[in-house]
Every structure is written in C-alpha cells, then in structure tokens.
Amino acid sequence: MRRAAGIGLHDGVGADVRVGFQLPWKGSVHMTLTTLARLALGRTASARGIACLGLALVLASAAASAQQSAPARASDKPLFTVLNPTGIAPPIDLKPMAERPASLDGKTVYLVDITFNGGDLLLRQMQQWMAANLPDVKTEFRVKKGGYGTDDPELWREIQAAGGLMVMAIGH
Amino acid sequence: MAELESNYKVPAVGIIIDALHDLVRDKAVEDGMPALRLAFTPTPVGGKTPVELAAYVAGDDPVSKRPLMPEIVGHLTRPLSDEERKTGQFTRTRKRLIGPDTAENLQQYFDDRFWTDQLPIVLPTEERVAEMLRHTRHRPDEIVGQIGVCPWVPCSREEWQYTVETVAINAVMAGAKPEYFPAILALAAAQTNPRASSTSSMTAMALFNGPIVTELNMNSGTGALGPYNNAGALVGRSWALLGGNAIGGSVPGHTYMGVQGNPMGFIPAVFAENVTGLPKGWNPFHVQKGFKPDDSVVSTFYGCQSQNTMMVLRDEDWQWVLQRFIGGLGPPNRGSKLLLIDPAVTGPFLRYGFDTKEKLIEWVKQNVTTPKYHYWLDQEVINYKLAPARAGQEPYATWLKLPDDAPIPFLSDVNVVVVGGSGNIRWSVNECGYSNRSVRVDEWR
Numbered sequence: 001m002r003r004a005a006g007i008g009l010h011d012g013v014g015a016d017v018r019v020g021f022q023l024p025w026k027g028s029v030h031m032t033l034t035t036l037a038r039l040a041l042g043r044t045a046s047a048r049g050i051a052c053l054g055l056a057l058v059l060a061s062a063a064a065s066a067q068q069s070a071p072a073r074a075s076d077k078p079l080f081t082v083l084n085p086t087g088i089a090p091p092i093d094l095k096p097m098a099e100r101p102a103s104l105d106g107k108t109v110y111l112v113d114i115t116f117n118g119g120d121l122l123l124r125q126m127q128q129w130m131a132a133n134l135p136d137v138k139t140e141f142r143v144k145k146g147g148y149g150t151d152d153p154e155l156w157r158e159i160q161a162a163g164g165l166m167v168m169a170i171g172h
Numbered sequence: 173m174a175e176l177e178s179n180y181k182v183p184a185v186g187i188i189i190d191a192l193h194d195l196v197r198d199k200a201v202e203d204g205m206p207a208l209r210l211a212f213t214p215t216p217v218g219g220k221t222p223v224e225l226a227a228y229v230a231g232d233d234p235v236s237k238r239p240l241m242p243e244i245v246g247h248l249t250r251p252l253s254d255e256e257r258k259t260g261q262f263t264r265t266r267k268r269l270i271g272p273d274t275a276e277n278l279q280q281y282f283d284d285r286f287w288t289d290q291l292p293i294v295l296p297t298e299e300r301v302a303e304m305l306r307h308t309r310h311r312p313d314e315i316v317g318q319i320g321v322c323p324w325v326p327c328s329r330e331e332w333q334y335t336v337e338t339v340a341i342n343a344v345m346a347g348a349k350p351e352y353f354p355a356i357l358a359l360a361a362a363q364t365n366p367r368a369s370s371t372s373s374m375t376a377m378a379l380f381n382g383p384i385v386t387e388l389n390m391n392s393g394t395g396a397l398g399p400y401n402n403a404g405a406l407v408g409r410s411w412a413l414l415g416g417n418a419i420g421g422s423v424p425g426h427t428y429m430g431v432q433g434n435p436m437g438f439i440p441a442v443f444a445e446n447v448t449g450l451p452k453g454w455n456p457f458h459v460q461k462g463f464k465p466d467d468s469v470v471s472t473f474y475g476c477q478s479q480n481t482m483m484v485l486r487d488e489d490w491q492w493v494l495q496r497f498i499g500g501l502g503p504p505n506r507g508s509k510l511l512l513i514d515p516a517v518t519g520p521f522l523r524y525g526f527d528t529k530e531k532l533i534e535w536v537k538q539n540v541t542t543p544k545y546h547y548w549l550d551q552e553v554i555n556y557k558l559a560p561a562r563a564g565q566e567p568y569a570t571w572l573k574l575p576d577d578a579p580i581p582f583l584s585d586v587n588v589v590v591v592g593g594s595g596n597i598r599w600s601v602n603e604c605g606y607s608n609r610s611v612r613v614d615e616w617r
Contacts, residue, residue: 081271082278083296085287085341087318087332087418089264095178095204097256100249109248115559117218117551118225122187125222125229129241145563147556149328151175160180165248168173169187170217 101165105136108164112155113143119170126167140164174203184209185247190234191215194425195369202330207256209247211240218551282345286421286428289412289438293345304340307353308616312337316360319418321369321427323376323474324607334360334418339410342417346409355384355403355470356410357616359442362609364472366440367415367422373430375437376474377510377604378411379589381458384468384613385444392446394593397512399439408442436476436602449515449590453527457589460529461610468613473587473604475508484597485520491539498583498601499540505552507584508605509536514592517599529588536586541579544571 101107109130111123120143127139144152159166176182188196190212200208212235213228220228233240271278278295282288294300305312314336320327339360343353359378366376377397380390391401399405416422430437447456458469482497498509511532513521526532547553548571561568571580585605592598 077274077276079272080275080278080295080297081269083298083301083337083341084266084268084270085282085296085338085345085413085417086266086420087334087338089266089332089420090330091261091263092202093204093261094206094258095174096259097205097207097209097252098177098181098183100183100251103249104245116555117216118220119187119217121220121222122213122217122225122228125225126241126244128226129229133241134245143559143562146559146565150559156176156180156182159176159182164182166176166182166184167187167244167248168184170189170213 104134104165108138108140108162110155110159110162110164110166111139111141112166112168113141114168114170115143115147117170123167123169126169144168174200174205174208177205177208183248185244186210187213187244189213189215189217192429193235195429198426199329207253211244211247212236213240286423287413287417288345289409293413294347296341296344300344301337301340304343304348304350304353305337307350308336308357310336310357310616312340316357317363319363319365319415321365321419323365323368323370323374325363332419334414338418339414342414343410345413346406348406348410349402352388352403352407352410354613354616355380355388356407356414358470358611358613359407359411359472360414361611361616362470362472362607364474364607364609365415365419366412366437366474367419367428368474369422369427369429371429371431372477373432373434373437374474375434375440375476376415376472376607377436377441377443377476377602378408379457379471379473380442380444380469380613381447381456381463381471382468382613383466384470385447387468390442390444392444392449392591394595396443396446396591396593397441401443404442404444405439408439411442412437412440434477436479440476443591446515446590446592449518449592449594451518451522451527454518454529454588454590457587458610463610463612469610470613471610472607473510474607475506476510476602476604477502477506479512479600479602481598481600484517484599485524487520487523490520490524494536495540498536499542501601502603503550503552504542504547504580504582505550505556506603506605507582508603509540509583509586510602510604510606511536511586511588512591512600512602513588514594514597514599515590516592516594516597518590532588533586537583538581540583541581543576544574544578544580545576547571547580547582 111127113120113123123141127141130137130139142155144155146152173184173186176184186196186208188210193212196210200206212233214234217225229241231240232238233243236243270281273281275295279292282293283290312335315333316336316339318331318333319325320329320331322328325331336357339357340353343356348356364376368374368376385392388403390403419427422428445456450456456465457471458467459465461471463469478501480501485493501509521532526535557568561572587606
C-alpha cells in the first residue's frame with residue numbers, strides 16, 4: 001500500500017479517525033482506524049491495539065512525508081535576480097549588396113592587396129589561376145594605400161569606373 | 173568591403189584565413205551586410221611559399237569544403253537573394269535583469285557568456301549595485317564612454333556604450349569596495365580596453381597619481397604591479413570585466429582573438445607612482461602631462477605585451493646595455509616603451525646626465541635603433557608601415573630609402589615611471605604605450 005492523503009487526528013485516536021490508502025488494484029480506499037485495526041489485528045482488536053496502530057500509522061506517515069519533501073528542500077536554495085553587465089550595442093543599418101553580372105567574361109577583376117601577412121603572394125597565385133582558367137576575364141593587381149584598415153576611395157572609384165569587380169586579401 | 177558594395181556598387185569577395193571565420197562573420201553583421209560573400213583559405217597565409225599558396229588556390233575553401241576559385245567566381249556572379257537585398261535597421265536588445273536563479277546557476281550563466289574572468293564573481297544584485305552607485309553623484313544612466321574590441325577609440329569595429337550603472341555592475345562583480353567606485357569610473361572614462369582583441373594578445377595598464385593614491389592606500393612599492401594591493405587588484409579586475417562586458421563579452425574567436433592570450437591581462441596592472449622615490453627634477457607622470465601635483469589622475473597605457481627586468485647599469489657599458497635591453501624587447505614595429513624604474517636604481521641614470529625624465533626619454537628615442545635592413549623585414553612593419561611608406565607618409569617614406577645598415581630610430585612613444593620597493597637594484601621595461609588619456613578622478617566622485 002502506498003500512503004496517499006495524510007492522516008488527520010480528530011478527538012483522540014478512535015473510531016472517528018479516517019485513513020486513506022492507495023491500492024494499485026483498487027485505487028483510493030478510505031476507512032476508519034477502527035475498521036483498519038480490526039482488519040489488521042482481528043475482530044477483537046482492543047482500544048490499545050487500535051491506538052498503537054494509529055500511532056504507527058502516524059509515524060509512518062511522518063516518515064513518508066519526510067522522504068517525499070527531502071528532494072524539495074535540497075532544491076530550496078536562495079534565488080537571486082541580478083543585473084546584466086553588458087553595454088549598449090549600436091543599431092545596425094542593413095546595406096544592400098551590389099548586383100552581380102551573369103558572367104565574368106569581358107569583365108575586369110581587381111585583385112586588391114591590403115598588405116597584410118602575405119596576401120599579395122596569394123593574390124598573385126590567384127591571378128595566375130584566372131589567366132589559365134578564365135581567359136576572357138581581365139585581372140588587375142592593386143595594392144590598397146595606407147594601412148590595412150585605411151580607406152582608399154581613389155581605388156574604389158577606379159574599380160567602379162571600370163565596371164570592375166574586386167577580390168580583396170588577406171583579411172585580418 | 174560593405175561600403176564598397178553598397179556605396180560604389182562593386183561586387184566584391186573577401187578572402188580571409190579560416191581561423192578568423194567567426195570574427196569576420198561578426199564584422200560583416202556589424203557592418204550591416206550579414207551575407208557579405210567571403211571565401212577562406214587554410215591558416216596561415218603569411219610565411220607560406222608561392223608553391224604552397226598555389227596549392228591553396230587549387231584546393232578547397234576549408235569552410236565551405238568547395239573548390240576555392242570556382243567558389244570565388246560564384247560569389248561574383250550568383251544573383252543576389254532577397255536576404256542580400258535587404259535594407260533597414262535592427263537593434264540588439266538585452267534583458268536588464270537576469271534570474272531569478274541560484275547563485276551557482278547564475279555564475280555558470282555568466283561564465284558561459286564570457287562575462288567573467290572564469291573566477292567566482294560577486295553577484296550584481298540590484299541592492300549591491302545601488303550601494304556602489306551611492307559613491308558617485310553621476311546618474312546611473314549617464315554614458316561614461318564607448319569602446320570596441322580595439323585597445324583605443326575610435327575603433328575599426330563597432331563601439332558599444334556603457335553607463336555609470338554598467339560600470340557599477342562590473343565593479344560589484346569584481347568585488348570592488350564602493351569607495352573605489354570614483355577611481356573605477358575615471359578609469360572607465362579613459363576608454364582604454366584591457367580586453368582588446370588583438371592577435372598579438374596585447375593588454376593594458378593603469379597608473380594612478382595624486383592624493384587618490386593615499387586615499388585608497390594604493391601600492392607604489394614592493395609588488396606594485398602584482399596582486400598585493402586591494403585597491404589595485406579590485407580596480408584592475410573591475411576594469412578588465414568592464415572591458416569585456418561593455419562589448420557584450422570577451423568571447424574567444426569573436427571579440428577576443430589573442431592567439432595565445434597574455435597573463436599580463438588576466439587582471440591588468442593598476443598601480444601608483446612612487447613619488448617619494450622620484451629624484452629631484454623628475455616630475456610625476458601626471459604633472460608631465462599637464463596636471464597639478466595635487467590632482468588625482470589615472471592614466472592608461474595600452475599595447476602591453478611583455479615585460480622584462482634587469483639590474484643596475486654599469487658605467488662601462490650603460491649605453492650598449494640600454495640600447496640592447498630596451499630595443500630588444502619586442503619587434504621594431506612597436507614604437508612604445510614604458511620604463512619602470514625603481515627608486516634604488518635612479519642614481520646611475522642621474523649620473524649619466526638624465527636629471528629629468530624628458531632627457532632620458534629623448535636619449536632613448538634617438539639611440540635605441542635597429543638597422544634598416546632588419547626593420548623592413550619584420551612582418552609587423554610590413555603589415556602596418558610598408559603601405560604608408562610607399563604612399564609617402566613620413567618618416568617611413570624616408571626610412572624606406574636609407575642604406576641597409578642605417579639605424580632606424582623606431583621608438584616614438586617612451587615614458588618613464590618610478591615604481592618599486594627598492595628591495596634590489598632592479599628596473600623593468602615593457603612595451604606599453606601611453607594612450608594619451610588621463611582622467612581626473614574627482615570628476616567622477
């Protein structure tokens with residue numbers, strides 16, 4: 001039997017005390033303590049016997065309660081609300097990308113070196129590959145002015161005026 | 173590249189090493205072009221021979237796993253998607269309050285987002301932050317500054333703003349005492365980021381001068397740059413946490429790219445100048461920068477990568493030693509040096525004629541050199557100085573034309589601070605450069 005509801009003690013231990021049990025094959029069963037005692041101890045169960053049974057049931061109930069709430073107490077740690085330590089991100093303006101041509105044939109691809117970590121050597125290899133594999137595509141190697149983070153509007157205008165496209169290396 | 177596509181209508185592809193994949197995608201979002209078309213090579217490109225690079229070109233993009241060159245052609249010719257045509261603005265919101273949850277779970281939550289230094293924090297409850305805020309007259313929502321992943325501002329990546337409250341939250345997390353808060357705010361107002369994202373793993377330092385040193389019992393003696401002073405350690409930790417969190421977290425691969433990291437940046441050194449140890453004629457650092465002696469000032473230094481120490485100079489060879497010791501610390505691209513001189517070794521410097529800090533600084537700038545041949549072979553110099561030199565920027569344009577054995581006086585930013593407890597005749601040099609930012613603490617009380 002598994003304990004279901006708690007045992008409520010009314011006026012002393014006796015006939016008025018009702019206990020409830022969960023029987024797997026039957027469901028909830030409720031009966032008076034007197035009836036239970038007579039079932040457990042026999043039809044001649046004395047008042048003392050009923051009281052002992054009642055006390056045992058109370059102790060068993062207390063033990064069951066202790067077992068069921070032990071996990072709940074372990075998780076009853078204090079809870080905290082804290083403030084977010086991060087700063088304020090700026091809004092982002094989405095920018096549209098440039099439309100692509102259907103093909104590179106007849107176009108000029110600018111290979112732009114930003115003078116960082118050997119990007120020029122990589123672009124030269126790319127230029128050789130394109131010469132061998134894309135004979136109808138012209139390439140122009142350019143070194144961007146200034147440091148790698150510096151803008152070079154003059155170069156961008158040249159590429160734009162030529163209707164060109166760009167491959168830039170090597171990013172950092 | 174985003175500007176080139178949107179303003180000049182030039183179709184473009186960026187080539188980057190695959191080790192920087194996350195970073196460059198983040199940058200594309202920040203620049204308003206999340207779908208920027210990128211291709212990747214194996215890492216590294218620098219140092220590879222033409223034959224090795226030809227193999228890269230003939231091989232696959234290590235990120236997409238597709239042949240590199242056809243992919244580049246595809247990026248230049250594939251029609252735009254609806255996503256790639258999008259315009260408009262979006263904002264990134266954040267929850268002001270986090271929880272309620274257990275202390276353990278909150279620590280884990282903060283650790284997972286790299287909002288901590290992976291050490292236990294003091295939870296920034298509203299009560300604790302309110303107590304911290306009581307130590308300044310500035311409003312909690314007042315903007316203190318803005319920084320990005322760069323050591324300085326303006327930054328080539330986006331800059332995030334931080335308020336007085338943001339600074340207070342990070343100060344609580346660090347375990348700072350509320351009476352430290354004006355000093356922490358002043359340091360925050362210097363807008364120098366000790367959690368800067370450089371592949372060099374550079375970090376920062378902060379120097380306090382003036383009455384604030386006594387007020388907070390800061391250290392200018394034994395162990396001054398180490399974890400031996402409460403104010404120094406906790407102001408430093410507050411500053412470091414703020415540097416990472418002000419930009420949303422110092423996240424490896426995204427907002428922190430230091431290839432190896434730097435123990436100097438774990439908790440950046442925050443210390444005081446030993447004014448009682450200053451020789452006559454040597455002014456305190458803040459006075460050199462135009463402040464009054466009784467101004468309480470914090471000054472920041474960035475680009476800090478390494479530090480070395482030596483013992484007292486000898487009359488026989490002090491010039492050779494100074495040139496070798498100072499010039500040999502780090503590659504010649506780095507034009508900054510910070511001399512940390514213990515009071516016990518100032519005597520020889522005075523004997524050699526350096527009766528002011530300025531004379532010593534000038535001597536170092538003129539006499540610590542490297543041969544032109546070796547200067548222009550340094551990869552950092554090539555990365556940062558070669559293009560400006562070819563574009564005519566001085567002094568690099570002139571240096572490019574010198575004979576191979578000509579000495580290049582590559583130091584442009586040299587500073588001297590007296591600090592130490594005189595337990596031995598030692599002094600140090602590091603590569604920190606003055607940020608040109610010194611802030612009065614009193615403005616933040």
